[in-house]
Amino acid sequence: MNSQQYSSPENFTDTRYLAYRFYTETIEVSRMSALAFFEAGEQQFKGKRMFWQNREKTFTWVGLGHAHVISAHSPHGRFEQIKEEWQSLCKQIVNEEREVQPILFGGFSFDPLNEKDSVWTKFPEAYFAVPTFQMIIKGERAYVSIHLITKDKDTFTAFDALRKERDRLIHSAQVSELKKYRKPLVVKRTELKKDEYLDSIKKVTAVIKAKQAEKVVIARALKLNFDQPLAPASALSQVSEEQPESFLFGMEAENQFFFGATPERLVKVEDRQALSTCLAGSTPRGKTVEIDAALGNELLNDKKNRSEHQFVVKMISQVFDAHSSKMFVPKTPKLMKIRDIQHLYTPVEGELKDGSNLLDLVRDLHPTPALGGEPKQEAMSLIRQYETMNRGYYAAPVGWIDAKGDGEFAVAIRSALLDGKDAYLYAGGGIVEDSHPEAEYDETWVKFRPMLRVLGGQMSDES
Ligand SMILES: C=C(O[C@H]1C=CC=C(C(=O)O)[C@@H]1O)C(=O)O
Ligand SMILES: [Mg+2]
Numbered sequence: 196m197n198s199q200q201y202s203s204p205e206n207f208t209d210t211r212y213l214a215y216r217f218y219t220e221t222i223e224v225s226r227m228s229a230l231a232f233f234e235a236g237e238q239q240f241k242g243k244r245m246f247w248q249n250r251e252k253t254f255t256w257v258g259l260g261h262a263h264v265i266s267a268h269s270p271h272g273r274f275e276q277i278k279e280e281w282q283s284l285c286k287q288i289v290n291e292e293r294e295v296q297p298i299l300f301g302g303f304s305f306d307p308l309n310e311k312d313s314v315w316t317k318f319p320e321a322y323f324a325v326p327t328f329q330m331i332i333k334g335e336r337a338y339v340s341i342h343l344i345t346k347d348k349d350t351f352t353a354f355d356a357l358r359k360e361r362d363r364l365i366h367s368a369q370v371s372e373l374k375k376y377r378k379p380l381v382v383k384r385t386e387l388k389k390d391e392y393l394d395s396i397k398k399v400t401a402v403i404k405a406k407q408a409e410k411v412v413i414a415r416a417l418k419l420n421f422d423q424p425l426a427p428a429s430a431l432s433q434v435s436e437e438q439p440e441s442f443l444f445g446m447e448a449e450n451q452f453f454f455g456a457t458p459e460r461l462v463k464v465e466d467r468q469a470l471s472t473c474l475a476g477s478t479p480r481g482k483t484v485e486i487d488a489a490l491g492n493e494l495l496n497d498k499k500n501r502s503e504h505q506f507v508v509k510m511i512s513q514v515f516d517a518h519s520s521k522m523f524v525p526k527t528p529k530l531m532k533i534r535d536i537q538h539l540y541t542p543v544e545g546e547l548k549d550g551s552n553l554l555d556l557v558r559d560l561h562p563t564p565a566l567g568g569e570p571k572q573e574a575m576s577l578i579r580q581y582e583t584m585n586r587g588y589y590a591a592p593v594g595w596i597d598a599k600g601d602g603e604f605a606v607a608i609r610s611a612l613l614d615g616k617d618a619y620l621y622a623g624g625g626i627v628e629d630s631h632p633e634a635e636y637d638e639t640w641v642k643f644r645p646m647l648r649v650l651g652g653q654m655s656d657e658s
Pocket of ligand 1: 459474477609623
């Protein structure tokens with residue numbers, strides 16, 4: 196790298212964030228491992244690191260350090276708060292000419308009105324950050340940006356220090372291989388409140404038969420205890436090897452780390468084109484091509500799974516109808532096959548109307564009936580009443596938005612919370628009129644499988 200290339204940092208001011216100044220600088224770098232960059236921040240930025248890779252693997256993003264945090268602690272108005280604060284901040288930094296935009300990354304809790312005890316002690320109801328150092332890999336090109344958002348006037352020394360730190364991070368990521376970690380041993384695996392979970396499915400099915408709701412998603416948790424803590428970089432590296440066909444995400448909040456490999460897109464916006472995917476209805480993969488195809492066919496024709504799926508298509512279509520024009524929804528679902536499981540899948544596309552933006556869609560889509568139920572409010576209150584835990588960020592939106600309003604959110608399923616020597620894994624399923632507790636229980640095992648393979652903790656008869 197040649198320091199002559201550096202342009203002087205740009206500086207913007209704005210009304211609401213008048214006191215702040217936003218300094219930024221981006222350089223293109225030769226390609227390096229995003230995980231090595233994440234790991235290079237282990238000492239300085241522990242507790243403040245974020246990771247994202249889209250399903251197609253065309254976009255990888257790493258954030259180290261917090262240039263600015265936008266979080267919400269109140270159960271009400273959190274989507275608006277994040278949107279408004281980000282837009283205010285963006286007024287100072289938007290520059291249509293800029294090839295690399297600053298990105299705000301983070302997530303929401305599933306249900307801020309759930310009052311059950313929570314292990315998610317470090318995660319507020321919404322938690323987003325603009326990182327101090329942002330690395331982007333887009334296709335064949337890689338960029339590293341510095342973001343400094345400050346009220347100080349004299350930033351010359353501070354910015355200079357950040358340039359040095361950036362060079363150190365890049366150097367470290369380019370020369371060192373990802374550390375080889377020993378996979379911690381799982382000393383104990385506990386199914387949390389299994390009997391209550393089975394019982395809740397019976398009760399919810401009865402409630403649905405009594406026509407108080409049409410569909411409710413009920414989930415449960417597994418707890419693993421390790422002999423030593425698992426490093427976030429190691430967890431991410433395992434998950435990226437095990438689940439190549441999913442969105443990969445990770446976010447640290449102090450000493451807790453939430454990560455996962457989810458197949459489910461909540462919504463993506465690019466140049467005002469919006470895309471969502473309805474994903475609900477499941478069956479395992481078959482051991483041979485023939486069995487796999489037969490299972491897939493059965494799923495496509497299964498009444499119970501098609502009904503689970505159709506609630507999602509209907510709801511997402513309604514939300515898209517409100518926010519977009521030129522909507523497109525295929526009439527019948529296809530199969531999405533991933534390593535352990537196959538799902539019914541319907542993409543929904545639309546062109547955003549003036550005045551609607553990505554975070555409006557996130558607010559109105561969350562939770563879709565793939566994670567909440569139908570009708571939404573009844574399902575949420577039934578989940579509060581019958582589910583045996585607090586979901587934290589499981590099943591909630593996680594993703595990013597840039598200064599232009601483009602971005603993508605996934606639904607944080609197939610995920611786990613790491614907390615010291617403990618991990619909490621989550622899985623659920625859509626309960627409809629003809630659901631059966633044992634079958635739903637089995638389905639959760641299939642959904643736990645990828646995370647169990649990543650973390651260890653599967654029993655010897657599980658592959
Ligand atoms: C709730 C989960 O999956 C949802 C997404 C796809 C299929 C689902 C199902 O068939 O039940 C669930 O709605 C989970 O993985 O924990
Ligand atoms: Mg299901």
